Structure formats: structure tokens, C-alpha cells
Amino acid sequence: MSLYRDVTNKPWDQVGLPDGIENKPVFAVSNERLALTVFMIIASVIFSLLLVSYYIRMGIGDWVPMSIPTQVWANTTLLILSSVCLQSAVVFSRKQSTISVVSRAGLSFGIGGLLAVAFVFGQYQVWGLLAETGQGVRSNPANSFFYLLTSVHVAHLLGGLWVWSKSAISLIQGSTSEHFRQTINLCAIYWHFLLVVWIGLFFVLANT
Amino acid sequence: MAYVPLADQDDAHALHDPQTFVTKYIWSQDHKVIAIQYGGVAIFVGLIALGLSIIMRLQLGFPDTFSFIDPAFYYQAVTMHGMIMVIYLLTALFLGGFGNYLIPLMCGTRDMVFPFLNMLSFWFYLLSVLVLLASFFIPGGPTGAGWTLYAPQSISMGTPGYEGGILFMLISLGIFIVAFTMGGLNYVTTILQARTRGLTLMRLPLSIWGIFTATVLGLFAFPALLVSAIMLGFDLILGTSFFMPAMMELGEQSSYDGGSPILFQHLFWFFGHPEVYIVALPAFGLVSDVISTHARKNIFGYRMMVWAIIAIGGLSFMVWAHHMYVSGMNPYFGFFFATTTLIIAVPTALKVYNWVLTLWQGNIRLNTPMLFAIGFIFTFVHGGLTGLFLGNVIIDIPLADTYFVVAHFHMVMGVSPVLVLFAALYHWYPKVTGRMFNETLGKVHFWCTFLGTYAIYLPMHYLGFLGMPRRYFEMGSTDFVPASAQALNANITLAAIFVAIAQILFFVNVFWSLRNGERASGNPWGATTLEWQTPDTPPKHGNWGEELPSVYRWAYDYSVPGHKQDFIPQNEPGEEYEKTHHTAGGHS
Known part of the structure; x- marks a missing residue:
């Protein structure tokens, strides 16, 4: 394993270019991909800490498990479809030489993002629905956490949608660069990550 | 033409040098300009924090003398001094300043891999500083909850800054964390992926190892601060009870119920302790390079130094509850955290031995950067040893709320990193500006700062043993603190004022040498x-x-x-x- 070899060798014993004349990244991925991976690890830390807080707060005694509105299931379906669309955009983009807004890759990419927008809107409706039925953010710690976890998740999705919207605009204007294929790829990875996070959060919220 | 990030370009012609003043110095994507922007803002805001510490010292040294210092203002000064120094000065200057300047240069790249993100990082940092400073001008002033912002104190009526200062603080921290994350992604990716040919990981200077590990720590630790800030914000604005227990507020039952203040402390210190090493590890790295260069000797035990940096980084996530012994905990937890705390001393001591052994039989040049670097070894050993005392539950409990702790953490993470900052600023000044600084002025600056800080913090250990409590606006008539302690306090204040004034020498040197210094x-x-x-x-x-x-x-x-x-x-x-x-x- 080259990373292990790198950090265990005796640097004072070697002179010259040990690995040839090419510079050698530690990971064989693009810079953007690595940065995204690191960012997803950071986001995982955030959600893990929130869940730890959730379980600690749950043990204090005033916790009343909340009933999750059915609309959350519909929202979850939207998010799953959104992920599926972005994944198909990745698959289609591999087969197409040019990606335009009306190509299959372009359409899947667009629809995938719009479905995520619909998810955000749906979550917003759920918050209103809960508030109307007397289950507002202050009513119980379980509800407070529902608002907290969903809003932090939505904030992460909005970050992704910002990148998506910039790419979508350049797609409509027909000014996509070589980079575009990678953008689709990275968006899809981020979307899948947020889907997994959401399913985890949903599972915890619905069962405690 | 295929897109090639700036960091990967071998051909200088494709660089598109920024032409106008605005693109060159303001909306700049050049890592060196961003580093100077970061450094300038950090030092500016650090001077404000220095001023605040003088206000605190005036009150402690000469109580009932200055009418403009009331208890609320005192606590605001304490809070803002701590927060600015730890986060907005030290973190920003080490990583945003030195990280930005040195990473691409030491790694042999043309720039960071994401220059635009890097520029954004600085502007978010500036915004966070502006929001923080704005809290001085709002009704009620900045928060006076202490830099730890412990709930329920921080968001209860009666705490200075309850009206808005605390909200500004939380927002500012949030923006800072976003800025840090953008910068941090850049540092990590650049170091891992964009090093020039032949530069294997083990050929990296220790500065880069320190900055890299500290950045990784920051990326993992700041989320804990973000989470606690968001939840505290929910409690403050929306009235949830994540951290807020049922309690009486101004004679009435507050609307909060059932929250856990201890949970806040856990989250805060899960960030707070790694934060110590976010500041210390870059300092360890930079000082290693300064010592090796000016001792004309290879760093002793390079591989050990690298592994020690990584070990300290890993261990720093396992010691946080040693800040919470007085909050009460299961004795087994106390035992666990005391043990991990003492274990962290092993790689740290190893580094100290290696610095000393690097000096051993070196051809030492006692110039200004080297003096500051050697001064750091003294103050760091000093602060580190008192840390070993405080890491033990049974010694910490009587000392935790005394000036012994104030002396300890100022020696270990106040004075020591600042001495490294000066060492590094003097060391890299010729590269950044193209001019040499004035050596005599630099040496005078060193001796004033080094001896002055000892005059401040050495007596504080003694005051701590006497039992003088920290965080008190004034002592009043306490039987266990003898009257002579007041004389000591007055002396400490004078020393603090002396050290603060001595810093003028540094600024005079920096600005005078810019124009008149010998060409480097x-x-x-x-x-x-x-x-x-x-x-x-x-x-x-x-x-x-x-x-x-x-x-x-x-x-x-x-x-x-x-x-x-x-x-x-x-x-x-x-x-x-x-x-x-x-x-x-x-x-x-």
C-alpha cells in the first residue's frame, strides 16, 4: 500500500525522484471528488452529533414520541425519485458524447433537481402542518428535534441545489464545459448521501 | 482546451495574472494575497482582544478606580477577549494566514486547488468578524456569558448581551465555521493531491504536517460547535428546551423545561479541546522549521515528530471531559478522561525533547525568530507541566475555578502559540515582503514580551494556590485571600500593560521595514x-x-x-x- 510506504519510509535516506517525474496525489480521484468526500464526512459528523444529542435528550423523561405526518412518506418518495433521476443522468451522460438540455442525461439531471426542490417544499409544508395541529417546535423535545433534524438536512440539500441550479442554468444556456459530466457525477453522489442520511433520520424520528 | 486547475498547471503563460487593483488585492484568488488579508484581519481583531484584556486587568489590579468598568462590561470583555483570541485570531492566523501562505509554496504548487473557494473563505471570515464586532454597537452590547457560552447562563435574562449580543455571537460563529470549512477543504485537498513531483508525504516540512493535521481536526471538531450553536440558537429564538432546564427567571418560572446543560458542555468541549490542538499543532510545525533552520541542523526524529502530531490529533478527541470535572461525572469517566489526558503528554513531551535535541550541538543563530522559538519551548514546557497537574481529577477540582487555570491555559495556548506566531512572522517576513526587518528592534520586542508574560502569568499560579477565584469582577472581602494578593494583582496589571505597549515595537518594525528595511x-x-x-x-x-x-x-x-x-x-x-x-x- 503506497500510503503506508510513504509514511513509513526514511526520508533522509533517499535522494532523487522516488516515484518518477509525475506528481503523485495520495488518492486516485479528482480534487473535486476528494473535497466532496471530505465534506460528506464532515456532514456525517454533524448528523452523528445531532443524533447523539437526540438520544441523550430523550433519556431525560419529558419525551413524548411524536406521530409523523403521512406526508413525510410522500416527501421521502420524492427524494428517492430525485436520487434515481440523478443516477440515471450519470448513466446516460456516460453514453452521450454531448450533453444538452433535451438529451436524456440533461432531462434526468433537471428533473432530479426539481424533485429535490419539491422535497424541500414538502418538508416546509410538514412543518406548517405540525404547527397547525399543535405540534409546534416548542410543544415537546421530540418535536423540537424533528424541526431541528429536518431543517439541518434541508439546509444541506439546499447547498446541493445551489450547485445544481448553477449547472442547470449553464445547461439551459448551452455553455457547459468538460467539467459538466463530473458535476453530474458529484451531484448524484451527494444526493445519494443525503438520501441515506434522510432515511436514517426518518427511521430514528419515526421509531422513538 | 481541457480545464486544468491552476494548481496543476505547469505552464506559467496560462495563469492570466490579475491586472487591476481590485482583482489583485481585493477580490483576489491568489493564496498569498488571501493569506495577508486573513493575517491582517486576524491581527487587527487580536489587538481589540488585547485591549479588552487590559480593561480586565485594570479592574482586577485597581478595583473601584475606573468608573467606566462595570460588572457587565467586565464580563463582556472577558468573553470577547477569550473568543476572539482563540478563534478569530489564533485559528484564523495559523490556518487562514500561514496555512494559505505556506501550503502552496511548501508543496510546490501554483495556488490552492480551489482558488475561488479560498477567496470566499476569507470574505466569510471577514463577515464573521464584522458580525462579532457589530455586537459591541447594539443595545445591551456583546454577550458576557464567558467564552464557553454555557447554557443556561448564556441565554438567560440578566446575562450581559442577552438582548442581542449572544445571537450575534452564535451567528458569527456559524459564519466562521462555514469560512473555515471552505478553507479547510482547500488545505486538505491541496496537500494530499497537488504536491509537486518528488514531494512525498514524508518529505513535507513539519509546518505542513502541523497545518494539515490541525485542519483535519478543525473539520471534525467545528461541527460540534456548529451543532451546539444551532441548538442554542433554537433555545434562544424558538424557545425549545434542548439545553435549558426548568428554572426561575426574575422571580418567575421560565418557559423552559427539561433541557440538559451538561449536554451543551459535552458538545462544546468536544469542539473545545481539539480546538486547543487546532491552535497548537500548526505552532508545533512552524516552530520545528524555525528551530531546525536557525540551528543549522536537521530536525531530530522527523518521523517521530510526524507520528506525534498525528497521535496528538487523534487523542485530542478523547479528552474533552477533563474540562468538566467540576460539572460532576461518574468517577470511572473521570478516571478515563484523566488517563487519556495524561497519555497525550507522551507524544507532546516527545516533541519537546526533539526540539531540544535539535538544538543540541547545533550551530545556533540567536536571531529574532530563533529567540521567539526558544522562548516558546520554555513557556510551552511550563504550561504543559501545569496541565499534567490539572489533568488529574483530584487536583483539578480545588484548582478549577482559580487563577491557576487562567495561568495554565494562558501559558500553554496563549503565550506559547503567540510566541510561535512572532517567530514565524519574523522568519517569513523577508519572503512575504522582500525586506529584512530590524534585528535589534525584534530582539527588544522578544525580551519585553517573553519576560513580560512571565511577570504576568507566573504570579497567577501563586494566586491560584491561594484560592483566588477566576471570573470574579472584584474580590470583595474574602478571608482566605490575603490583602497582599491585591499588590500582586496590581503588579500583574502593570506587567500586562507593559507587554501590550511593547507590541508597538513589532508594528513599528513591520511597517518601518516595509519601506526602509534592507532588501532581502x-x-x-x-x-x-x-x-x-x-x-x-x-x-x-x-x-x-x-x-x-x-x-x-x-x-x-x-x-x-x-x-x-x-x-x-x-x-x-x-x-x-x-x-x-x-x-x-x-x-x-
Whole structure:
């Protein structure tokens, strides 16, 4: 394993270019991909800490498990479809030489993002629905956490949608660069990550 | 043409040098300009924090003398001093300032891999500073909850800044964390992926190892602060009860119920302790390079130093509850955290031994950066040893709320990193500005600062043993603190004012030398690392002229036997050296 070899060798014993004349990244991925991976690890830390807080707060005694509105299931379906669309955009983009807004890759990419927008809107409706039925953010710690976890998740999705919207605009204007294929790829990875996070959060919220 | 990030471009012609003043100095994407922007703002805001500490000291040294210092203002000064120094000065200057300047230069790249994100990072940082400073001008002023912002104190009526200061603080922290994350992603990716040819991980200077590990710590630790800030914000604005227990507020039952203040402390310190090392690890790295260069000797135990940095980084996530012994905890937890705390002393002590052994039989040049670096070894050993006392539950409990703790953490993470900052600022000043600073003025600055800080913090240990409590606006008539303690306090205040004034020497030196300093050669210290081998000093946009450097050796080839100079730059190919090296048995 080259990373292990790198950090265990005796640097004072070697002179010259040990690995040839090419510079050698530690990971064989693009810079953007690595940065995204690191960012997803950071986001995982955030959600893990929130869940730890959730379980600690749950043990204090005033916790009343909340009933999750059915609309959350519909929202979850939207998010799953959104992920599926972005994944198909990745698959289609591999087969197409040019990606335009009306190509299959372009359409899947667009629809995938719009479905995520619909998810955000749906979550917003759920918050209103809960508030109307007397289950507002202050009513119980379980509800407070529902608002907290969903809003932090939505904030992460909005970050992704910002990148998506910039790419979508350049797609409509027909000014996509070589980079575009990678953008689709990275968006899809981020979307899948947020889907997994959401399913985890949903599972915890619905069962405690 | 295929898109190639700036960091990967070998060809200087494709760089598109920024032409206008605005693109060159304001909306700049050049890592060196961003570093100077970061550094300038951090030092500016640090001076405000220095002023606040003088206000605190005036009150403590001469109580009932200054009518403009009331208890609320005192607590606001304490809070803002702590928060600014730890986060907005030290974190920002080490990582945003030195990280930005040194990473691309020491790694032999043209810039960070995401220059736009890097620029954004600075502007978010500036915004966070502006929001923080704005809280001085709103009704009620900034928060006075202490830099730890413990709930329920921080968001209860009666705490200074309850009206808005605390909200500004939380927002500012949130923005800072976003800024740090953008910068941090850049640092990590650049170091891992964009190093120039031949620069293996183990050929990196220790500065880069320190900055890299601290950045990783920051990326993992700041989320804990973000989570606690968001939840505290929910409690404050929306009235949830994450941290807020049922309690009486101004004689009435508050609307909060059931929240856990201890949960806040856990979250805060899960960030707070790694934060100590976010500040310390870059300092360890920078000081290693300064010591090695000015002792004309390879750093002793390079691999140990790297592993120690990583070990300290890993361990720093397992010790946080030693800040919470007085909050009460299961004795087994106390035992666990005391043990991990003491274990962290092992790699740390190893580093100290290695610095000392690097100096041993070195050809030491006692110039200004070296004086600051050696001063750091003293203050760090001092602060580190008192840390060993405080790491034990049974010693911590009586001392936790006394000036002993104030003395300890100021020695270990106040004075020590600041001495390294000065060492580094003087050391890299010729590269950044192209001018030499005034050596005499620098030495006077060192002695005033070094002896002055001892005059401040050494007596504080004693006051702590006397039982003088920290965080008190005034002592009043306490039987266990003798009247003579007041005389000591007055002396400490005078020393603090002296040290603060002495810092003028630094600024005079920096600004005077910019214009009048002797022109610096590209490598005035005879250093081996890449940043000293740039074709231009200060380095131009793109750093390396026509071609990126190749690295043929590690970063510490000083005083190699049989070589005509007492250093060999990292980018010097050397068959001649290789022969000498192997016949002499090497210095492994």
C-alpha cells in the first residue's frame, strides 16, 4: 500500500525522484471528488452529533414520541425519485458524447433537481402542518428535534441545489464545459448521501 | 482546451495574472494575497482582544478606580477577549494566514486547488468578524456569558448581551465555521493531491504536517460547535428546551423545561479541546522549521515528530471531559478522561525533547525568530507541566475555578502559540515582503514580551494556590485571600500593560521595514524548504515562474557532511551528496 510506504519510509535516506517525474496525489480521484468526500464526512459528523444529542435528550423523561405526518412518506418518495433521476443522468451522460438540455442525461439531471426542490417544499409544508395541529417546535423535545433534524438536512440539500441550479442554468444556456459530466457525477453522489442520511433520520424520528 | 486547475498547471503563460487593483488585492484568488488579508484581519481583531484584556486587568489590579468598568462590561470583555483570541485570531492566523501562505509554496504548487473557494473563505471570515464586532454597537452590547457560552447562563435574562449580543455571537460563529470549512477543504485537498513531483508525504516540512493535521481536526471538531450553536440558537429564538432546564427567571418560572446543560458542555468541549490542538499543532510545525533552520541542523526524529502530531490529533478527541470535572461525572469517566489526558503528554513531551535535541550541538543563530522559538519551548514546557497537574481529577477540582487555570491555559495556548506566531512572522517576513526587518528592534520586542508574560502569568499560579477565584469582577472581602494578593494583582496589571505597549515595537518594525528595511535575498536564512527557492521574492502570482520545482530530498538537509554549503535546498538534485551520504553512513 503506497500510503503506508510513504509514511513509513526514511526520508533522509533517499535522494532523487522516488516515484518518477509525475506528481503523485495520495488518492486516485479528482480534487473535486476528494473535497466532496471530505465534506460528506464532515456532514456525517454533524448528523452523528445531532443524533447523539437526540438520544441523550430523550433519556431525560419529558419525551413524548411524536406521530409523523403521512406526508413525510410522500416527501421521502420524492427524494428517492430525485436520487434515481440523478443516477440515471450519470448513466446516460456516460453514453452521450454531448450533453444538452433535451438529451436524456440533461432531462434526468433537471428533473432530479426539481424533485429535490419539491422535497424541500414538502418538508416546509410538514412543518406548517405540525404547527397547525399543535405540534409546534416548542410543544415537546421530540418535536423540537424533528424541526431541528429536518431543517439541518434541508439546509444541506439546499447547498446541493445551489450547485445544481448553477449547472442547470449553464445547461439551459448551452455553455457547459468538460467539467459538466463530473458535476453530474458529484451531484448524484451527494444526493445519494443525503438520501441515506434522510432515511436514517426518518427511521430514528419515526421509531422513538 | 481541457480545464486544468491552476494548481496543476505547469505552464506559467496560462495563469492570466490579475491586472487591476481590485482583482489583485481585493477580490483576489491568489493564496498569498488571501493569506495577508486573513493575517491582517486576524491581527487587527487580536489587538481589540488585547485591549479588552487590559480593561480586565485594570479592574482586577485597581478595583473601584475606573468608573467606566462595570460588572457587565467586565464580563463582556472577558468573553470577547477569550473568543476572539482563540478563534478569530489564533485559528484564523495559523490556518487562514500561514496555512494559505505556506501550503502552496511548501508543496510546490501554483495556488490552492480551489482558488475561488479560498477567496470566499476569507470574505466569510471577514463577515464573521464584522458580525462579532457589530455586537459591541447594539443595545445591551456583546454577550458576557464567558467564552464557553454555557447554557443556561448564556441565554438567560440578566446575562450581559442577552438582548442581542449572544445571537450575534452564535451567528458569527456559524459564519466562521462555514469560512473555515471552505478553507479547510482547500488545505486538505491541496496537500494530499497537488504536491509537486518528488514531494512525498514524508518529505513535507513539519509546518505542513502541523497545518494539515490541525485542519483535519478543525473539520471534525467545528461541527460540534456548529451543532451546539444551532441548538442554542433554537433555545434562544424558538424557545425549545434542548439545553435549558426548568428554572426561575426574575422571580418567575421560565418557559423552559427539561433541557440538559451538561449536554451543551459535552458538545462544546468536544469542539473545545481539539480546538486547543487546532491552535497548537500548526505552532508545533512552524516552530520545528524555525528551530531546525536557525540551528543549522536537521530536525531530530522527523518521523517521530510526524507520528506525534498525528497521535496528538487523534487523542485530542478523547479528552474533552477533563474540562468538566467540576460539572460532576461518574468517577470511572473521570478516571478515563484523566488517563487519556495524561497519555497525550507522551507524544507532546516527545516533541519537546526533539526540539531540544535539535538544538543540541547545533550551530545556533540567536536571531529574532530563533529567540521567539526558544522562548516558546520554555513557556510551552511550563504550561504543559501545569496541565499534567490539572489533568488529574483530584487536583483539578480545588484548582478549577482559580487563577491557576487562567495561568495554565494562558501559558500553554496563549503565550506559547503567540510566541510561535512572532517567530514565524519574523522568519517569513523577508519572503512575504522582500525586506529584512530590524534585528535589534525584534530582539527588544522578544525580551519585553517573553519576560513580560512571565511577570504576568507566573504570579497567577501563586494566586491560584491561594484560592483566588477566576471570573470574579472584584474580590470583595474574602478571608482566605490575603490583602497582599491585591499588590500582586496590581503588579500583574502593570506587567500586562507593559507587554501590550511593547507590541508597538513589532508594528513599528513591520511597517518601518516595509519601506526602509534592507532588501532581502530569496533565501536569507539559508533554508531548505521550497518557499525559499522561488524565482522571485516576494513570489509572484503563480509562484514558480516557468516550471514547477522538483523535489529531490527531505526538508531538513542542514550541515550535511562533505557538502560545501551548510544546507541543501529540497529542489537540488544531488548525486554527489548521495555518494558522500552513503560512505559516511548517513545520519539516520
